[in-house]
Amino acid sequence: MAKHEWVKEGYVVGFMTDKGLIIDLDNMTYKKVRWLARTLCREHKLEGYIIVRSSPRSYHVIFNRYLSWKTITTVLFSLWEAVRWAVFQLREGSLTLRISTKNGKNKPKIVFKTGKTNKLIADYMDVYEHFRKL
C-alpha cells in the first residue's frame, strides 16, 4: 500500500469538491483503474469520466455527474481500493485531488477521457487548464 506523503517543498494546489465523485487510486495498474472507472460509471450512471496519471502507478478518476454527499460516500465505501483515501477525505468533509506539482513530482496528466464532460469534469478542466503553468 502506498504511504502518505507529506508536502515537503512549498505548497500544493488541490481541486476540491463535495458535489461529485473523484477517486485517488494508488499503487494500481492503468488497466485496473480503467476497469474500475468503467464499472462505476456504468453501475451508477455517472455519464463520463477522465483518468489522470499523478505519478507512476497512481491515478485520479473524475466522474462527470453531480451527486449528493450521501451517494458519494456510499459509492466510495463500496470500493475497498479507495477506502483508505476516502476515510481521510471524509474527515475533512470534501474530496481533494492535487492539480499542481508536489515534492518534485510532475503535475497530473490526463490520459483518458470518455463520455460527457460538461459538469464536474468541466469544473476540473477549468482549474486544471488555468493552473497548468503554476
Place this chain on the structure above:
Amino acid sequence: MGWLTMVKKIKVYGTRRRGHREKHYVKKEGKNRYYEVRRDSKGHFLYKKKWNPKRPLKAETFTELHPLIIEYKTGKEALEKVAEAVKQWEWIDFEAES
C-alpha cells in the same frame, strides 16, 4: 443554488508561516515610555502595547498547518486568488519521513 452558480472551492496546502513580512519595532514616546508597535506587510497598524526592556522583542510569527480554502467561480479567478493568497505566507521546506 443552481449547479452553474454554485461556489467552487480550491485547497492550497503545505506548512506555512505568517509574520515574516510584518514590521515589528519599539517606539519611544515621551521621556521613559516605550511601546511595541506591530504593522502588517502593507504598513497598516495592527496593535501597540507597552514594552519593557526586560522582555525582549520577538517577531509575531506562527506556523499554520491547516489548508487554505479559496472560493472561486471561474478558473481565472481561482488562479488570481491563489496567487494573491500564496504571497501572504512564507511556505516552509523541511525534511520529513513519509
